[in-house]
Amino acid sequence: MTTNPATSPDVRRRRDPEATRAAILEAAEELFLKLGPADTPTSRIARQAGVTKSLIHHHFGSKDDLWDEVKRRHFGQYYEAQRTMLASSQGTAEMLRDSLVGYFRFLQQDPHAVRFMSWRFVEEGDDACKTQEDELFELGIERVREAQDKGELRADLEPISIIKSFLAMAMHWFQSKPLLCQMLGPEADVDALEERYLDDVVKIFLDGVRPRDKQPD
Amino acid sequence: MTTNPATSPDVRRRRDPEATRAAILEAAEELFLKLGPADTPTSRIARQAGVTKSLIHHHFGSKDDLWDEVKRRHFGQYYEAQRTMLASSQGTAEMLRDSLVGYFRFLQQDPHAVRFMSWRFVEEGDDACKTQEDELFELGIERVREAQDKGELRADLEPISIIKSFLAMAMHWFQSKPLLCQMLGPEADVDALEERYLDDVVKIFLDGVRPRDKQPD
DNA sequence: ACCCTAACTGGCCGGCCGGTCAATAGCGTA
DNA sequence: TACGCTATTGACCGGCCGGCCAGTTAGGGT
Structure with a gap:
């Protein structure tokens, strides 16, 4: 439930930008709402989404943009x-x-x-x-x-x-x-x-x- | 209005813990409510209160205690x-x-x-x-x-x-x-x-x- | 088969922030 | 006047965090 491996298929394809974006958004929503935007490190969002921190910036720009x-x-x-x-x-x-x-x-x-x-x-x-x-x-x-x-x-x-x-x-x-x-x-x-x-x-x-x-x- | 020199007397006595506490509390309340606790640096509270950051910790302990x-x-x-x-x-x-x-x-x-x-x-x-x-x-x-x-x-x-x-x-x-x-x-x-x-x-x-x-x- | 775009990685950096500490200087008290 | 307490200072530190970058690899188009 926490680390999100994929959305629909059994295994996450090694490249799947859609699923990656979705996983990041899901983790971010949960953590932002629980801890507050300012108290939520991007590193923690990345960990929970099962993704590298860099990917967040790659897909969404900045932390504020993600929020x-x-x-x-x-x-x-x-x-x-x-x-x-x-x-x-x-x-x-x-x-x-x-x-x-x-x-x-x-x-x-x-x-x-x-x-x-x-x-x-x-x-x-x-x-x-x-x-x-x-x-x-x-x-x-x-x-x-x-x-x-x-x-x-x-x-x-x-x-x-x-x-x-x-x-x-x-x-x-x-x-x-x-x-x-x-x-x-x-x-x-x-x-x-x-x-x-x-x-x-x-x-x-x-x-x-x-x-x-x-x-x- | 921003940098608070004193409460009642014309000049802040060089030692006035009461006034200091009051100034810190006032500045903290305004900034905490405006920016949110997590986005309010203690340094900024200190500046607005016309006081050193150390004094905050001296009088109130930690930032959370102040909040x-x-x-x-x-x-x-x-x-x-x-x-x-x-x-x-x-x-x-x-x-x-x-x-x-x-x-x-x-x-x-x-x-x-x-x-x-x-x-x-x-x-x-x-x-x-x-x-x-x-x-x-x-x-x-x-x-x-x-x-x-x-x-x-x-x-x-x-x-x-x-x-x-x-x-x-x-x-x-x-x-x-x-x-x-x-x-x-x-x-x-x-x-x-x-x-x-x-x-x-x-x-x-x-x-x-x-x-x-x-x-x- | 090749290549080019873009997804993805790991490591790194500069900066800021909360908190500490040793030193100083007013103020009450004896 | 001397002493001691504490308010006050400024310098400093360790850590974390957001963001960047150079490099790697998958995958799709031709």
Whole structure:
């Protein structure tokens, strides 16, 4: 699992730039996210990928370039998943619930995704995912507007607020999950808590975001 | 502003360990949060503090110890602020709104606070703030339970879910704010958007979290 | 068969970084 | 005034890390 000999074939062909690139990217992604880009020596990435350090520079240039490529590749997957999710959605309240659950499940099943976002929050400079993320954001706002026009969503809310709180609810759970586990101790059933959180957040968010049958106060 | 000559008196007394420690901590906090702990050389902290690198090791031991101390000091302030806020609160819906607004304002006025949390999310090992954070968490849960008992909050929600979504709503905005600014460009009025977000989130959260006058479907 | 491109290797270097240490000099105290 | 403690200094070190380079070899095109 650690030293990666090949991708599909039994034995790595003696020259296989594709497999080499893949092995380096895989090792780099794991180590960068685990230790942080600055605390990850290229030598260690090379060792884990079963490759010489020079090959990293041969295929990717510098260490920073490799980090960029790792981000780009992973965000590409995220982008595709979210794009199809947004494209297939209709502007109804059910769709909003499904989107929330779907997004939560997506983050749940891909722990790397949240760590990527965390690192993007912490770094300051521009990054390679900018344009794709903008596109998703615009698409999401469009969907929200549609739902508002249909009366499925409260019209007195700024779409940006809805998108942002949507993302916050899902992302923050997984961002703070390690700290929560550490706090509750190893005997706690965090998985059950996670399901409960999803249920509750769906309730809170949907009830808060849908038009009220009767406006109080 | 950068090289710190003294705290209160006009001239830094030639021997002033208190001021020295303070200058180092201040410079370290700024640089650690800006560049990240791993990318911040002690030499640069020393330069910015107007102090020799050796003094850092003299007063704080190692670089890691300094980082721990910076976290401990800053989290202490956060802890005090949140503790008084939680202690003074009553278990009513108005209190919940005030808490949300108050917490938002707190993060708004202290940008370092969110960056600290971001770094804690990204690091894995134990940290020095553990016990204090646990205390705040327990206190918050207690308050939520009180409000639920009074019927001011829906009883079908797990208190942890309420706390977590509460924190998520406020924190995520500031975590992703730099990316949002970068996306919207320099001409956008992000401050107005921020106020709007706070308004909307208060609506969403309170409407979602309060018992419904009439339960739909 | 030849060759040329590019994948791949091992060794190496310059630089920076965290940390140490011996020496110096203020400051409180007796 | 003399002493001792410690804040402070600057020089220094060992190690690691990112990157480079000269050389080797596989493989594909002609």
